[in-house]
Amino acid sequence: MYRHFLRTTRQIAGLAVALLLLLTPARAISTWSAELMPMTSPTTLADIQRRDFLEITTRNTPATFYEGRQGPTGFEFELFRRFADDLGVSLAVENDHHIGDVLEQVAGGQTDIGAAGLVLDRQRQDVTYSHPIMSMQPMVAYRRGAQAPKTIQDLDGLDIGTVAGAGTSRVLRDLQKTHPTLTWRESPDIETTDLLGMVESGELDAAVVYAHEFKLSRLFFPDVASALTIGEPVTLAWAFPARTDPSLVERANAFIDGMRRSGDLERLTQKYFGHDDYLEYVGARRFIGQAQAHLGQWMNDFKQAAGETGFDWKLLAAVGYQESHWQPDAVSPTGVKGLMMLTRDTARHMNVSDRKDPQQSIDGGARYLRYLHDRIPDTVAEPDRTWMTLAAYNLGLGHLYDARRLARLQGHDPDEWGSIKQMLPLLQESSWYNRVEHGFARGNVAALYVRNIKRYEEILNWVERSQHQFSSLSRATASTTTTPVFETVPPAP
Incomplete structure (x- = not known):
């Protein structure tokens, strides 16, 4: 384009x-x-x-x-x-x-x-x-379940891959001067995500990538973990x-x-x-497995609801997973029900007659999100507006307004999600919730709720960009159409 x-x-x-x-x-x-x-x-x-x-x-x-x-x-x-x-x-x-x-x-x-x-x-x-x-710090990523390399000597004998020309191979060559037995394979026709996918599948024992790139991609490769940093940082x-x-x-x-x-x-x-609030290994694996097993049967309903409300269908699907793991008959101890876990009052407000009907639940949940989204102040821009909408879906619009009031009291910008995320846990402290209109709320739960949905949506976006079919989803990794040609770098003479 x-x-x-x-x-x-x-x-x-x-x-x-x-x-x-x-x-x-x-x-x-x-x-x-x-x-x-x-x-x-x-x-x-x-x-x-x-x-x-x-x-x-x-x-x-x-x-x-x-x-x-x-x-x-x-x-x-x-x-x-x-x-x-x-x-x-x-x-x-x-x-x-x-x-x-x-x-x-x-x-x-x-x-x-x-x-x-x-x-x-x-x-x-x-x-x-x-x-x-x-600055960019090279590091070693390895497959979970294998022995984690802790020193340069532990890399001996491992099948290691890296991107040729990215600077990581230069760092490896510098290390080889003092550790001549170090070997690796490199290719100019791959990217970091390809390497992590090869480590996860067992095609490589380890990969040398940059820490910031691993941080962005680790959510999509739950079987890959960080081991040790190597060499000095290089400059972007x-x-x-x-x-x-x-x-x-x-x-x-x-x-x-x-x-x-x-x-x-x-x-x-x-x-x-900079963010470290990513899904842990178990949570990411569980989500990928649930997507493979259950999302396909509700995907059209999420897409239809998205078309009618203006949201991305993957955001709605992420909300549905966070609420019920896409289980239409889910019921909480407090009485909320269905795939989108609607309260009785919300269902009545959205004209949902059967909360356990998955189509009604998805449609009603999406329309309720739109209702909340439209009531966030016009001064709040995207994507902060959507994150505040999700928080309101979890703990109520009144408590969100309270968090905005606390942000003002502390001199923070109430229109930025980063500020609201910091304020939400204060709604559990009496010294703060007594100063706002709607009182106590489990604000830390709402902050985690939004965090998880953001990460679930990131996985779905990744899968969509990688052109994987959900019906055959086995791992969230970018696929390559050709087999990369690796050049093996032998031990130093």
């Missing part, structure tokens, strides 16, 4: 120039032809602003760029989108590359910026790098063609430095890589 946009832009520009040449007297051509020539000149900041788009080459990975529920997302996507906004231009993004391809595109001057989890490599002469963006940076005008690099460096000074870079890093 993004590559097509880029070609269309260039084609339109070319047609416009051709028409002008046909319709303009010859004497006038020389007056403005010099202004048109930079369209084909080497990339500079002025050229980019004149053509009105910035060309980015990246990779389709959870840490860089992917299609999310609300469109393109990812840490590096959000960063270079902000940079394009800073330049006042639009984006043209190519994302169907591996690291080696990205660097070839950059070195050949076929793109403006390579932003693809690239490691700063001062030995390359054909690429210029930006100022540091973040953007890459630019070495022979281009330095104005773009200088402007990018000023942008990165400004993001760092303002704290926006740290906040962006925390947004994507």
Whole structure:
């Protein structure tokens, strides 16, 4: 999609120039032809602003760029989108590359910026790098049930894989200087998710990946665990063609430095890589098994309810799992019933006559979520609005309003879910719940409730992106259409 946009832009520009040449007297051509020539000149900041788009080459990975529920997302996507906004231009993004391809595109001057989890490599002469963006710590991931490697010596004899060109192989080569028996396999045609999938399936004993990438992906590979960190952290940076005008690099460096000074870079890093509230191993495995066994029979009902209420069906499915594990006859000790666990009052409000009827329950639960969503203050933006809606579904709209009041009392932003998440547990403390209208509530349970739903939805999004069929779901991992060609790195001589 993004590559097509880029070609269309260039084609339109070319047609416009051709028409002008046909319709303009010859004497006038020389007056403005010099202004048109930079369209084909080497990339500079002025050229980019004149053509009105910035060309980015990246990779389709959870840490860089992917299609999310609300469109393109990812840490590096959000960063270079902000940079394009800073330049006042639009984006043209190519994302169907591996690291080696990205660097070839950059070195050949076929793109403006390579932003693809690239490691700063001062030995390359054909690429210029930006100022540091973040540090990346290499680590070893292994399959649960196997003996966890605790030292470099424990890696001897293991079948280890890594992504060639990602910087991890360079760290392994440095380690091999002092541990000559260390061996591994590497390929430029795989990604971190492929490696973790191979470890989980037993095709590899272990993989060397970056800690932040593992943190993003571990939810989808519950049979893979972290072992030890290895080597020193390396530096993430953007890459630019070495022979281009330095104005773009200088402007990018000023942008990165400004993001760092303002704290926006740290906040962006925390947004994507900072959270530790992930599902534990048992919870993730159970969810995947339940999805395989039960979700297929209710999927159409979730999709229909989603179409009528405007929610993503996977969010509704995640709520249904959190409420009842998709069991239509579920009943709680407090009397809530059905797949979406509706109270008697909520069912009456949503005109649900039989709470144990799964279709009625899903439809009623989705409409009740929409009812709550519409009553969150207009000042709350997405996705915070949805997270507050889920909290209200769990503990009631009044208690959510109370948490917002506590946020104000403590000087926090009541429109940010991060603030509300901190306030919810205070509704269990008498010194705080006595100061709000609706009194005591199990706020910590609501915070965990939202956390779990977010993670369940992430798994379903992952599975959908990986084009797996739920009817044959066995593990949440990205599939590859070709077998990667590994190069074996032998022991040092």
